Amino acid sequence: MVYLTFFHVRRYANPFVDELDFTVALMTLTQKMSRFAFEYHDGTVRSYQSLTPTQKSLAIKSLPGILPYLSYNVGFLGLLAGPLCSFNDYQVFIHGEEKKRNPNVVVFKKLWLCCFLLAAHIILSDQFSVSNDPNNSVMYIFLELYLTAASRRPKYYFAWTLADVINNAAGFGYNGVLDYGEERWDLLSNLNILRIETATSFKMYIDNWNIQTAVWLKEVCYDRSPFNPLLSTFILSAAWHGVHPGYYFTFLTAVPVTLAARRVRQTIRPWFQHTSWSKLIYSLITWLCTQIAMSYTVAPFILLGLGPSLQLYRSLGFCLHIIPLVLLLILPNRKRHNTEEGSSKQPSCDRNYNHLKKET
Numbered sequence: 001m002v003y004l005t006f007f008h009v010r011r012y013a014n015p016f017v018d019e020l021d022f023t024v025a026l027m028t029l030t031q032k033m034s035r036f037a038f039e040y041h042d043g044t045v046r047s048y049q050s051l052t053p054t055q056k057s058l059a060i061k062s063l064p065g066i067l068p069y070l071s072y073n074v075g076f077l078g079l080l081a082g083p084l085c086s087f088n089d090y091q092v093f094i095h096g097e098e099k100k101r102n103p104n105v106v107v108f109k110k111l112w113l114c115c116f117l118l119a120a121h122i123i124l125s126d127q128f129s130v131s132n133d134p135n136n137s138v139m140y141i142f143l144e145l146y147l148t149a150a151s152r153r154p155k156y157y158f159a160w161t162l163a164d165v166i167n168n169a170a171g172f173g174y175n176g177v178l179d180y181g182e183e184r185w186d187l188l189s190n191l192n193i194l195r196i197e198t199a200t201s202f203k204m205y206i207d208n209w210n211i212q213t214a215v216w217l218k219e220v221c222y223d224r225s226p227f228n229p230l231l232s233t234f235i236l237s238a239a240w241h242g243v244h245p246g247y248y249f250t251f252l253t254a255v256p257v258t259l260a261a262r263r264v265r266q267t268i269r270p271w272f273q274h275t276s277w278s279k280l281i282y283s284l285i286t287w288l289c290t291q292i293a294m295s296y297t298v299a300p301f302i303l304l305g306l307g308p309s310l311q312l313y314r315s316l317g318f319c320l321h322i323i324p325l326v327l328l329l330i331l332p333n334r335k336r337h338n339t340e341e342g343s344s345k346q347p348s349c350d351r352n353y354n355h356l357k358k359e360t
Contacts, residue, residue, distance in 0.1 A: 001239070004030045008242045027240060028082045031216045032073050036060070036087050038220050052223065058086050068094070077170055081163040083188045084212040085172075093172045103168045106185040110165040117158035124151040130303060132311050141316060145295035152302060153196075160190035160210075188212065200286040202254075202261040205294055213237075231255055246300035249309050253297050253321065260324030261293065266334040296320045 004026050011023060042051055043059030051059065064087075072090050092098060128147040136144070167173050168185050175187035192208040199205035207214065217233050225232040234251035241247045265286075272282035296316070300309035313321070 001030060001034070005239065005243065012243045023242070025080050028078065028080075028084065029073060030240065031082070031084045031213070034220050035084065035216055036069070036072065038224075039087060054219075055223075058088060058219070060087055064091075077167050077172065078163070078188075081159055082212060083160065083163055083167070083190045084216055085188055089187065090172075098174065101171065101174050101183060103171060103173070103185060106183070107165055107169045110161055110168065114158055114162050114165065117154045117161060120154040121158055124154060127151055130299060130308075130312060132308060132315065134315060136315075138316060138319075141312075142292055142295065145299055146291055148302060149295045149298055156210075157191060157193055164189050198287065199290050199294075200283050201265060201290055202258050202293060205290055206258075213240075230258065244304040245306035246302070246304040246309050249300035249306065250298055253300070256324040256328065257293055257297055257320065260327040260331075261290075263327060263331045263333065267331050293320060 004023070007023050007026060011021065039055075039058050040060040040063065042055045043061040044063075048056065068091065071094065072087050075090075078085070128144065128151045130144060130148050164173065167188050173185045173188045175184040177183055190211050190213075192211070195208040196205060199208065217237055221236045222229045222233045234255055235248075238247045238251040269282065272278040297320070299312055303309050303312065
C-alpha cells in the first residue's frame with residue numbers, strides 16, 4: 001500500500017507528465033497481494049473456530065510455490081484492470097478442477113454490451129459537467145450532478161465488462177446455474193448495471209458497483225477493523241484510489257449518508273409494505289432519494305480538487321451533510337434485519353461461492 005501511495009503522490013504532483021500511467025495495474029496488484037496475505041494468515045495462523053464461514057472457505061492452508069503465486073498476481077488475464085479473485089478460485093480455474101463449460105454465448109452477449117457502453121461513453125462523456133455557477137438554482141444543480149455522474153458511468157461499465165469478458169473467454173468466471181437452468185458467468189463480475197441504475201438504497205447501489213473491490217475491502221478491513229469498521233473501510237478505499245482530496249471528501253461524506261440511509265430504511269420501510277401500490281410509491285421515492293444522495297456524494301470524486309468540491313457544497317448549503325446528521329440524532333436505532341435490500345435468492349450452484357454474498 002505504501003508503494004502504491006508513492007506512485008499516487010508522484011502522479012498527483014506531476015499531473016501533466018506525458019508517461020504511461022500504470023497505477024491502475026498497481027492498484028489491482030495491491031488488492032491481490034493483500035488479499036492473499038490475509039487468506040494465508042487465516043489458514044495458517046488463526047484458529048479455525050475463530051474464522052467466519054467466508055474466511056474458512058477462502059483460507060489458504062499451505063504456502064504455494066513461486067509459480068502459482070506469480071501466476072495469480074501477474075497473470076495476463078487480470079493484470080491491467082482486474083477483476084480481483086481469490087487465490088483458491090484461481091487455482092481451481094488453472095488446474096481445471098471443474099467441468100468444462102462453453103462460455104461462447106455469454107461472451108457474445110457481453111461483447112455486444114461492451115460495444116453499446118463504449119458508444120455511450122463516447123457520446124455522453126463530454127456532454128455534461130459540474131459548472132459551479134452560483135446563479136443556478138438548487139434543483140438545477142442536483143439535476144446537473146445527476147446527469148454528470150450518469151454520463152461518467154459508461155466508462156467504468158465498459159472497462160469492467162471488458163475485463164470480465166476476457167476472463168470468461170478463457171473459461172474463468174463460471175458461478176453455477178440459475179433455478180431455470182441458465183448458466184451464471186458472474187464470479188468475477190464487477191458490477192450489475194440494472195441494479196445500479198434502479199437502486200432504491202445507498203447500500204444497494206454500493207453493493208453492485210465495483211463488486212470485487214467491495215469484497216476485498218470487506219475481507220481485509222471491514223471484517224477485521226477493531227475501530228469503526230465503516231469509517232476505516234471508507235478511509236482505506238480513499239487511500240487505495242489515490243491522494244486527490246476529492247476522493248477523501250467523497251468517502252467521508254459517504255459515512256453519515258450510509259448510516260442515515262440505513263436508519264431511515266429501518267424506520268420508514270415497514271409503513272409501505274402493506275399493498276403493492278405503497279411498495280411502488282416507496283420504491284420510486286427511495287430511488288429518487290438514492291440518486292440525489294449518490295450524485296451529491298460522488299461529486300468530489302469527479303471534481304478531484306478540494307476547492308471546487310467546497311464551492312459546490314457551499315452552493316448547496318452542505319444540505320446532505322447536515323440532513324444525515326440530523327436524521328441520525330432524531331431517528332431510533334432499530335435492530336437490523338438479516339435480509340438486506342437488493343438481495344436476491346441465491347441460485348443453485350455446482351460449487352459454493354458464498355464469499356460473493358456479503359454477510360449481514
